[in-house]
Amino acid sequence: MSETRLPSISGSESVILDLLETREHFGLELVDASRGHLKRGSIYVTLGRMETKGFVESRQEERTPGAIGLPRRLYRATAYGLKVRDAYRLLREALALKPAEAQ
C-alpha cells in the first residue's frame, strides 16, 4: 500500500490563505494587507509554490485593449488549501494543550 504524503504549510502560506479566504487579490494587495508578514520579493515565489501544491488558483486579469506589459494575476484560495490550513490550525491548538488539559 503506497503512503500518502501529507501536505505542509508554512506561516506565510497560512497568512496568504487567510487573506484570500473571502475574495481574490493581486500579489501586491496581499503584501499591503499582511502588515509586514509578507515580503514583496518572495510573494510570487510563495504563491507559485502554493499554486503547484493546489492551495491557491490564479487567473490573469481582464485587460483593456491597448494595455502594455504583462497581465497581472488575481489569486484566490482553493477549498483544499483552506482545508489544509484549518487542519494545521487544529493540530497546533491540540499540541499547545498541556498533558493535563488534553485529557
Place this chain on the structure above:
Amino acid sequence: MMHGGWLIRIGRTLLHEDTFELMVAPAIADLQVEGSAAAYVAVWYSLICAWGADFDGDARLVFDDAGMLGGLVAIQASYYSCMLMLLAAGVNARDAIATVLSGDSPQFVAAVALVFIASTVPTLLCFWPPRRELSPDS
C-alpha cells in the same frame, strides 16, 4: 512604455515556461504599476528563486536515472581512457589498471580521473530535462 522587456527575455530563456508564468511574470507585471528600485529587486529575487526551483526539480529528475547515466559515463570514460593508454606509449590494459590501482603514476591517475569527470559533461548535457513549454490549451 513597457517596463521589464529584457527581464521577460531573460526569464523565458532561463526558466521553464510554467515556472516563469507562475513565479516571475507577476512580479514583472507589477513594474507597470510601480517601477521603483524595490520592484526591480523583487523581480530579480523572484528570478533567482525560480531558477533555483527549476534547477532543483531538473537535478532530481536527472539523478533518478543515476544508474543508467553512470553506465553511459563509464562507456565514454572507458573509450577515452583506452585512447589515453594508446597515447601513453602503447600501455596495455592490464598494466594501465595496475598503474591506476597502485598509484605509481599520479599523472596517469590524474589524467584518467579527468577523463571520467569530463565524460559526465556530455551525458548531463544530453539528458538534462529540456525547457518545459506550456501546452496551447493550458
